[in-house]
Amino acid sequence: MNDKSENIVRFTREPRVMKPYSPYENRVEFNTDTFSLTLKNMQKTDRGVYRVQTTRENETHVAEYEVSVIDAVEAPVLTVVSNCSSNYSCTMNVTCRGHDLTLSSTFQNYRCSHVEIASFGIITLILHFTEDSIICNHSNLISWKSETKDTEQLCSLHESAAVSPPAGVSLCLLKTVLFSVSLVIMMSAVITVHIREKLRRS
Structure with missing residues (x-):
């Protein structure tokens, strides 16, 4: 049911019957195995809180969902x-x-x-x-x-x-290459120091 206490669909296990209510009758899908509910052709008036309720000796709320209806964005x-x-x-x-x-x-x-x-x-x-x-x-x-x-x-x-721009690599590519070269040099220095220290100890 919705937050206006309007029933959307009622399902009974014995006998296994699913009954949709107006005005949802032609735009609702209910899965009797998973109990999932799908509303189609949503309108702004459909926004709000939806509740799932079981009825036996007492009525019990077992789930609650807040539904928003959102328009597609306009082109920027x-x-x-x-x-x-x-x-x-x-x-x-x-x-x-x-x-x-x-x-x-x-x-x-x-x-x-x-x-x-x-x-x-x-x-x-x-x-x-x-x-x-x-x-x-x-x-x-x-x-x-x-x-x-x-x-x-x-x-x-x-x-x-109009004159063709000077040939060469882009600034981003140049920065990437310089960073990579610097990283390789630093790693080589660390490895060299490690090897020298190991040789000195031996």
Whole structure:
């Protein structure tokens, strides 16, 4: 039954009979083996507390569930204003909007990726920067929608000044390589000291 004390379905074991009640008659599924109840075509008026009750000599509440009815999220709005110089350096002022949430940030191209998050209740807004794109993601418990913009297109110069960017590796890749090399050097130093100490003792 719901919190208005309206019966949704009644099941009797002997005889084995399941009876749905109006107005749920055409939008309810009840499993007589597991006793699970599924409501279909949910409306905002269906939100509330639902209780399971057994009846023998006395009525006993055996389970209680709070049900929320949530709309799918709307598509977010991603706004990017870019300021590019002739040396392929771009500064982008980014705004990501969804529901009543807003994320604003400044991003420079060829930077490593990072993420910014804002939330309100069950609504979450995520602004994700990568080397190649800017992603604004709007989500709740049941749905998500996103908008993406390509940073290469945002930072492209006018055709009259277009020159291929200098060849080379990205800043993120360079940082990863340097970190890996440093780690290998440190590990080699530790192993060398350990071996020398072992030889000295022997």
